[in-house]
Amino acid sequence: MSAPGLVSRDAVVEVLRTIAPEVEAAALDNLLALRHQVDLDSMDWLNFLIGLQQRFGVEVPESDYARLVSLDDLLNYLHDRASQH
């Protein structure tokens, strides 16, 4: 597998757009609940996490889902986990 990519807002939004192409990066609020803003159902969410895993090499256990509410939560989480590798 290719080396995991660097975690950035742009890169995360790019993965998100493979699930919901109509999303505009500028319109996303970093602090609001992401799944609510983008209307992601549980299938979309799982597909999104699979996309993030492929991009950044970070596997998110189910027990951590509750911590990942906003885009900021997700970015901080991915930064922390990616740097442990």
Place this chain on the structure above:
Amino acid sequence: MIRFELPALGADMDSGTLLEWRIKPGERVHRGQVVAVVDTSKAAVDVEIWSEGVVDELVVQPGQKILVGTLLATLHPPEEAAVLPSTATAARSAAGAAALAAAPARAPEHTLQAPTDAAQPTTATASRRRWVSPAARRRAQALDIDVEVLTGSGAQGSITIADVEAAASGRTVTATPGTDRMRDMRQAMAAAMSRSKREIPHYYLHETVAMGTALDWLARRNADLPLTARILPAALLLKAVALALRRSPALNGLYTQSGFEPSGAVHAGVAIALRGGGLVAPAIHHVADKPLEQLMRELLDLVKRARAGSLRSSEMSDPTITVTNLGDQGVESVFGVIYPPQVALVGFGRITARPWLAGPTLQSMPLLCATLAADHRVSDGHQGARFLAELRELLQRPQALDPAAGAAMTSRAVA
């Protein structure tokens, strides 16, 4: 001669437009092969053929609007000689009567494109919700146009040949076929649902199901698994419905002119909301026989493809019951309208923690409201109630819903 006709694509779809052929005369085809792509108001449907044979003639050309039952192509059995052209020509004129007026100006463009790379898998485009029709993609390659930067005017923003050609000539498509498609979809759905309400004497039941055991079991099962092997409650519910139906055959099957025909297999139509509005309920086949992990994979793939606007004709034509899950949207229960000619619809709401009495003990319990809408011509409330009770009991023993995983765990324990 084998006549290949446009198969039924569900009660709310009676016509479409041939987008492209994936076969050519002289080619040998096998059962289940995708031979054509037909554009409908809901999706671009990969049409499969269910007989073996060698293609004699493609009767309908891309761009033509066609009705369900229209003769699309003629074939002969592999062991026989080709059918004489005169026979095929006669067949063509018959088909011409059934086909609607050909789409103006578009047809010649399509016919120039020989389907040389027919083997290209359709799932390659399914990772995006915005769908690019294979014909449009090929045209874009020929004209050196980047489809990723185009604005689609088709259903759900899908990119059509017209968009590609407009981009090539520096125009934008001023017509609004997207709006027309949405209107077509709504009209077709209204017709099917009106028919359902007119012809089917619905009755409705609902039952509250304690989901504590099932969710604990799923959480334990998913804890150590990679993302791609995890199972969502939706897959567990689908499997439970299929197994509960074994004892309620009067809920699974089709009501036709000759009366009710129960189905041995459960082909569950999964209601999927489309981006931008609308609904499609393609089938997952043989649900009762499939392990949970496979069901989950197929469910993810089906949702992805439905939202990308790419489905198969067999998925559209043969669901024997529909399952709708509105839990993610947050409602507690859903009472559905039966999709004719089916005779039942199972609905699930959101799983929510509520106070629950276990014997004398008050505790917090995740609860799920399961509903049944069923056809009184075929079953009655007593049978429906037995089905929901069976469903409730199956969900209290989730490990029994996944014998494959149970066997794997046992063999690990022995080893």
